[in-house]
Amino acid sequence: MPLEQSRRTLLVAAALLPLTGGRAEAAPRRAKDYYDDAAELAGKDPVLRNLVKALSPGAQMPEVKAPKPLKIFDNVAVVSTGFVSATALLSSGGVILLDALGTPDEAKKIIVPQLRSLGVDPAKIKYVVAMHGHSDHFGGAQYLADRYGARVMMTRADWKLVTTGSPARDLEIADGQRLTLGDTTIAFHHTPGHTPGTVSAIFPVRWKGRPHTAMLWGGTNPPTATAEKRTYVSSVLAFAAHMRRAGVDVELNNHGLSDHGLVRMEQLRGNGGSANPFIIGRSRAQRFMKVMEIMMRGRIASDLEAG
Template sequence: MSLAQSTTSRRALLSAAALLPLAGGRAEAATAAPGSARDHYARAAKLAGRDPVLTTLVKALTPGVTPAQPKAPKPLKIFDNVAVVSTGFVSVTALLTSGGVILIDALGSPDEAGKVIVPQLKSLGVDPSAIKYVVAAHGHDDHFGGAQYLADRYGARVMMSPADWKLVAAEKPPNAPKHDLDIADGRRLTLGDTTISFHHTPGHTPGTVSMIFPARWRGRRHTAMLWGGTNPPAAVADKRIYLDSVLAFAATMRKAGVDVELNNHGAADYGLARMEELRAGAAANPFVLGRARTQRFMKVMEAMMRGRIATDLEAGG
């Protein structure tokens, strides 16, 4: 199955009233910038400086690094309308709207859904029966494993990109959800007072989806992004696709005025540590990076991906 084949098949996401096309298109295809792998990694390190969010990202994208398996944090509302439930390795982000809950990812199994997501949402005062949609950011089982449980128990609709529905159907992993709703690139879903926009950012998988949505904190509105798949793919061609996605999504973020950065693997972006800073009473919300710093985050990711491509090419890949 080719990426081109998998991305051209798109069903309607929801009813026409809930979906609005986004203006603009993808960035032009990325090409490897001049310089050695060492040059690109040095640029990433310089961009990151001593910023713990950015230095953590550099480490997460460094070749040969094994993804961290940190201790699970207690659940937390990181914004007035955004809650995070996590096993440590992977996190679920709940958007709390006036019309119910949009859940981004669903952990790895029905057992984790029933024993982690449900009780931890309840501990934050969130009724799990209000979950209307479960969005799988990509087609790996640590992100969709609990989705069917939530669909069966609460009637939630399960959403994934067409390319990753195909990926799941081909691989037939345990706990795969039944094919339900397709996420079309550049579409919006409105639930209650909240609109979330979906953007295909392939690379980690053929159909990885990243999102932009409002986040409110102490009376102020912010614009958040959530990058859908961090670990780079093995093949050089797929790394180039990943780099394309970084460039395109950075441009989308700039246009939307994104000032909040989130990730479904909180050890990859200092997110778990930021949860603890917030829990301890940080004066400012540490997830609000500001527009310039969120763009720098993407620049670091770009430099690291160029380095990863160069590393492969220098090794004869």
């Protein structure tokens, strides 16, 4: 086996174990060591490389043109401003909307007409889930609640973040809660770090009639405080375990610039559905989470090095 291939194989194997396992603790690792390991684990994988870039210090999301709406699975539709996306999970009993973009105007002019353009009746939105309590994720929720009677869901911790002009306090999401609508059950897991009450979801999807299991990470951008970054790492580890038990093989994100998601939408649109780039497989889904963990450990190390 060539030396470089051997080195990469060993790194991947080591990275799938806890970072503290089998390593002397006497010499703390530098931030650069973590960033290099994450880049090595990502290799040439465009999804993982994009994640490394998104979690690097000083990362900025560029302004991009909003994509056209798209059904990325038989039962999943995505509408987006480019910066942030709303994901509609379509069930026999109605629609669960994960995030609601940033304003009532975006709900009125993007979510409603773009869902209709995909053959989805927005009047069937039964639940709007704010994956965390930042306005770009709940801004359109009250409009949808007022117009269609949708119930708005958020964790108790993040309901406390919202201010005047935000949706009226409605349903609270408990850690591990399952929501069933028609033929679909979605599981919510608290993944604090980005905000105190961020949730991430695991749910069934279908591609050309074949079943898969998807995850949607609820809040990607690292928090400022070191303690909250440590919380973020704990959330990554816990959610990766939930993913492993559920057999997650599909990765989704509400910020498509963080995970190559916008590019993958165009790939899917362009290939006529011959292959679905959001189906990444179970081992690659676990590597995605491992890259996230390593990058966050690097951000913690960067904080400590900065004093």
